[in-house]
Amino acid sequence: MNKPPTPVASNFIRNIIDGDLAANKNDGRVVTRFPPEPNGYLHIGHVKSICLNFGIAKQYGGKCNLRFDDTNPVKENEEFVKAIKADVEWLGFEWDELKHASDYFDELYNYAVELIKQGKAYVDSSTAEEVRSMRGSLTEPGTPSPYSNRSIEENLDLFARMKAGEFEDGEHILRAKIDMASGNINMRDPTLYRIRKVHHVRTGTDWSIYPMYDYTHCISDAMENITHSLCTLEFEDHRPLYDWVLDTLQTPAHPQQIEFARLELEYMILSKRWLKKLVEDGRVSGWDDPRMPTITGIRRRGYTPAALREFCERIGVTKNDAWIEMAVLETIIRDDLNEHSPRRMAVLDPIKVIITDLADDYNETLSFANHPQKEEFGRRDVAFTKEVMIDRDDFSENPPPKYQRLIPGGEVRLRGSYVIKCEEVIKNDAGEVIELRCTHDAATLGKKPEGRKVKGVIHWVSASAGVSAEVRVYDRLFTVPNPGAAESLEATLNPDSIAVHKQCYLEASLADAKPEERFQFERLGYFVADRYEHSKQNPVFNRTVTLRDTWAK
RNA sequence: UGGGCCGUCGCCAAGCGGUUAAGGCACCGGGUUUUGAUCCCGGCAUUCGGAGGUUCGAAUCCUCCCGGCCCAGCCA
Numbered sequence: 001m002n003k004p005p006t007p008v009a010s011n012f013i014r015n016i017i018d019g020d021l022a023a024n025k026n027d028g029r030v031v032t033r034f035p036p037e038p039n040g041y042l043h044i045g046h047v048k049s050i051c052l053n054f055g056i057a058k059q060y061g062g063k064c065n066l067r068f069d070d071t072n073p074v075k076e077n078e079e080f081v082k083a084i085k086a087d088v089e090w091l092g093f094e095w096d097e098l099k100h101a102s103d104y105f106d107e108l109y110n111y112a113v114e115l116i117k118q119g120k121a122y123v124d125s126s127t128a129e130e131v132r133s134m135r136g137s138l139t140e141p142g143t144p145s146p147y148s149n150r151s152i153e154e155n156l157d158l159f160a161r162m163k164a165g166e167f168e169d170g171e172h173i174l175r176a177k178i179d180m181a182s183g184n185i186n187m188r189d190p191t192l193y194r195i196r197k198v199h200h201v202r203t204g205t206d207w208s209i210y211p212m213y214d215y216t217h218c219i220s221d222a223m224e225n226i227t228h229s230l231c232t233l234e235f236e237d238h239r240p241l242y243d244w245v246l247d248t249l250q251t252p253a254h255p256q257q258i259e260f261a262r263l264e265l266e267y268m269i270l271s272k273r274w275l276k277k278l279v280e281d282g283r284v285s286g287w288d289d290p291r292m293p294t295i296t297g298i299r300r301r302g303y304t305p306a307a308l309r310e311f312c313e314r315i316g317v318t319k320n321d322a323w324i325e326m327a328v329l330e331t332i333i334r335d336d337l338n339e340h341s342p343r344r345m346a347v348l349d350p351i352k353v354i355i356t357d358l359a360d361d362y363n364e365t366l367s368f369a370n371h372p373q374k375e376e377f378g379r380r381d382v383a384f385t386k387e388v389m390i391d392r393d394d395f396s397e398n399p400p401p402k403y404q405r406l407i408p409g410g411e412v413r414l415r416g417s418y419v420i421k422c423e424e425v426i427k428n429d430a431g432e433v434i435e436l437r438c439t440h441d442a443a444t445l446g447k448k449p450e451g452r453k454v455k456g457v458i459h460w461v462s463a464s465a466g467v468s469a470e471v472r473v474y475d476r477l478f479t480v481p482n483p484g485a486a487e488s489l490e491a492t493l494n495p496d497s498i499a500v501h502k503q504c505y506l507e508a509s510l511a512d513a514k515p516e517e518r519f520q521f522e523r524l525g526y527f528v529a530d531r532y533e534h535s536k537q538n539p540v541f542n543r544t545v546t547l548r549d550t551w552a553k
Numbered sequence: 554u555g556g557g558c559c560g561u562c563g564c565c566a567a568g569c570g571g572u573u574a575a576g577g578c579a580c581c582g583g584g585u586u587u588u589g590a591u592c593c594c595g596g597c598a599u600u601c602g603g604a605g606g607u608u609c610g611a612a613u614c615c616u617c618c619c620g621g622c623c624c625a626g627c628c629a
Contacts, residue, residue: 009567009576037629072628128627135625139555142625173627183556185625194627213629237557237624259558261622266564314577316566318559321622325564328578338591345588373591404589413587448587457587522588551589 011317013052013258017060017228020256026227030062033226034088034095035217037069038080041287041294042087044308045270048263051312053230054093065224066095070102071216073200081201087295092305097224101216102202104223108211109163111219111249112174112192116155120248121192122148123158124175131173134180135188141181142188148177162195165208169195176215178244186241190214218242222251229255232262233319263315264323266481268293274489283493284477290542291477291497301474302518302528302544307336326476330545337518337526337544342370342377345415345459346521346541347505348471350389352463355420357439358386363465366445368416382507383465384417389505391524394458395436397425402551404456406436411449412456415522419444419454459522466505469539471527473499511536523547 021028032053036042042050057064066088070076088095115121124131124147136142150158162172174193182188192215197208218241221229229242236259246254262270269275270293278284278292287294290301298308311332315324355362364384371377394405394412406412411421424437441449448454475497477483483492510519513529521527525546534540 011566015569035629039629069629075628124627131627132625137555137625140625141555170627175627185556187556188625191627196627210627212627217629233558234623235629239557261559314565316577318566320559320565322565325578328565331578334590343588372586372588402589415587417587419587444587446587454587456589459588520588520590523590524588525590547588547590549589 009313009316012319013056013228013230013260013317014059016256016258017056020227021060029225029227030057030060031064031225031227032057032062032230033065033067033099033221033224035067035069035101035220036084037072037076038078038084039072039075040080040272040276041296042084043270043275043293043295044265044268044298045263045293046087047091047295047308048312048315048317049230049232050088050091050093051309052260052317054088054095055309055312056228056230057096062227063096064093065097065099065226067099067101067220067224069213069217069220070100070200070202071210071213072196073198073210074196076201078201083296090295090299090305091308099220099224100202101211101220102200104216104220105203105207105211107223108216108219111251112159112211112215113156114249115176115192116152116159116174118248119152119177121174121176122150122155123162123172124148124189125158125172128170131191135185136180138185142185144180145175145189148175148189159193162193162209163207165197167195169197171195174209176241176244178241184237184240186214186237187244190241214238214241215245218245218255218257219249219251221255221257222246222253225253226255227253229257231257231259233259233321234262235259259319260317261319261321264321264482265293265329266323266325267476267478267483268326269478269483269489271484274484277489278477290472290474299516300528300531300542302337302516302526302542303333304336304340304518307333310336323481331548333545334526334548337520341518341520341526343368343372343522344507344510344519345382345461346469346471346507346510346524346527347389347391347459347461347466348473348501348524349392350461350503350505351392351395351433351436353388353390353420353436353438353460355386355388355440356423356437360386362386366416380507380509382416383462384414385462385464387463388414388460389463389466390414390436390458390460392433395422395433397433405458406456411441411452411454412458413444413454414460415457417445417460418442419449459524461505461507463505465508467508467511467539469504469506469510469541471501471504471541471543472530473501473543475499506539506541510541511539513539513541518544520547 034053054064175189178187193209288296418440420438420440426435478492480492486492518528526544527541530540
């Protein structure tokens with residue numbers, strides 16, 4: 001029954017590291033880092049990077065740091081720092097060192113002075129507009145800035161005064177002097193420092209200039225003795241600059257940047273801009289809405305850290321722009337939950353069934369296995385009474401072909417209980433079915449009925465012994481595989497991405513569930529007690545995923 | 554049209570000059586089952602974007618072509 005663990009697949013990054021180890025590069029050390037900017041919530045795309053970086057370190061007996069890339073104080077704050085740490089920990093990883101790019105502001109400044117002294121950096125006093133127009137285009141080379149030949153002394157003086165706060169935002173920038181005619185636009189005298197007279201969460205008002213990503217990242221990696229700096233494909237063009245900085249300066253190390261493809265998932269959107277819009281427009285309840293692809297949202301939906309890690313292992317790491325089907329994610333969470341979740345019965349859209357040949361006060365205690373294949377999950381008692389609730393779509397007056405649930409005059413097994421027969425259908429004035437009158441076959445408890453076959457089995461909850469609860473049924477947020485490519489995001493929103501059932505009947509024991517405790521509601525799917533809103537008094541469950549359904553509807 | 558990168562089954566993905574081209578997901582059968590679940594068994598690329606070439610031998614090397622992605626923030 002237990003599946004063998006998926007073997008660790010080889011990938012191009014592991015191949016590179018194996019080669020480095022074989023050549024005894026870096027003295028056999030493997031050091032990676034996960035470097036988020038604390039400007040938003042982490043999502044499943046980041047999970048791929050987290051699993052890759054921490055996973056590589058673990059597999060090779062190396063280290064992995066968590067480093068906040070906090071070089072742009074106007075976009076960053078402490079709330080995100082806390083949330084990111086919590087997400088990484090929840091995923092089951094421990095960082096070796098907690099770092100911030102801002103830890104290196106002094107070194108970064110000194111290295112910049114060194115570049116100026118080498119004649120490799122200069123202060124440009126052009127406007128942003130002028131800098132842009134002189135950069136050229138994708139097909140035309142740029143033109144040198146009129147400030148690129150300032151003397152070293154003048155550059156040193158200006159840069160020191162930039163640091164001292166003598167100038168306002170935008171008056172000057174520090175640029176590397178590389179090649180304005182390069183085919184790679186990142187090499188056309190990239191900006192190293194800009195003036196930002198704003199408060200920084202960690203350095204306060206110490207600085208009025210802040211280093212840019214390209215200049216900061218490579219040096220931060222070097223300062224931490226990172227061996228393999230893993231990032232996404234869009235940074236491929238930045239690698240020459242990464243290497244230029246480290247080749248030009250005397251840094252403690254020269255890490256190797258390796259790029260891999262970011263995660264793309266069908267029916268999801270991972271762009272921060274769009275996720276923000278969903279939250280701001282009230283399309284979801286917040287960043288932790290169970291439909292959101294954020295780690296906090298996925299967690300609230302009921303996914304497990306182990307499933308997310310397994311997902312990353314299975315999708316692999318390549319340089320291909322890959323679109324992963326939802327089925328991959330869903331299969332993995334089902335496998336995990338099937339293995340680890342106790343079973344319960346719950347009725348989401350109830351119809352009352354009265355078993356007419358039972359006494360009004362009938363109350364039988366039935367013993368149910370908590371897991372059909374795992375004895376160690378133990379058993380529980382379930383009350384069977386004269387009135388029970390069943391789900392509305394387990395009864396049909398006009399059944400489709402091969403329907404094997406309850407129909408007028410037909411029989412069906414109440415799971416773990418008796419076979420009942422529908423004798424009478426009661427409707428209200430609107431013609432809606434409100435009650436079914438049934439009889440039961442007393443000889444069918446734990447036995448097959450005699451002389452006939454009853455194929456259908458449906459779940460149920462005692463009307464008097466069950467507890468009422470709210471159950472939120474979630475589905476994908478979008479109706480198209482690639483909503484990001486649509487003309488209008490709104491038009492692709494799935495109007496049925498959430499269905500709240502407020503009058504559900506659950507087995508009584510479910511009220512005692514702890515927040516984030518997971519169950520399989522038999523025949524319905526896997527559900528989790530809501531992390532924030534569930535309580536014994538007001539049970540609230542979220543559907544994580546349905547059961548696999550091979551019955552063509 | 555400048556620079557960088559990518560094309561192996563419907564979706565992922567191993568493969569690194571000699572293998573009958575792994576594996577997972579999906580799909581299609583069949584069996585077990587008091588969850589239309591789980592589980593089990595079987596099927597599913599004579600072919601690696603295309604065309605040439607090198608070689609005894611090519612998905613793996615070379616050339617050209619085709620298709621796709623990324624880059625012109627004082628964002629990361």
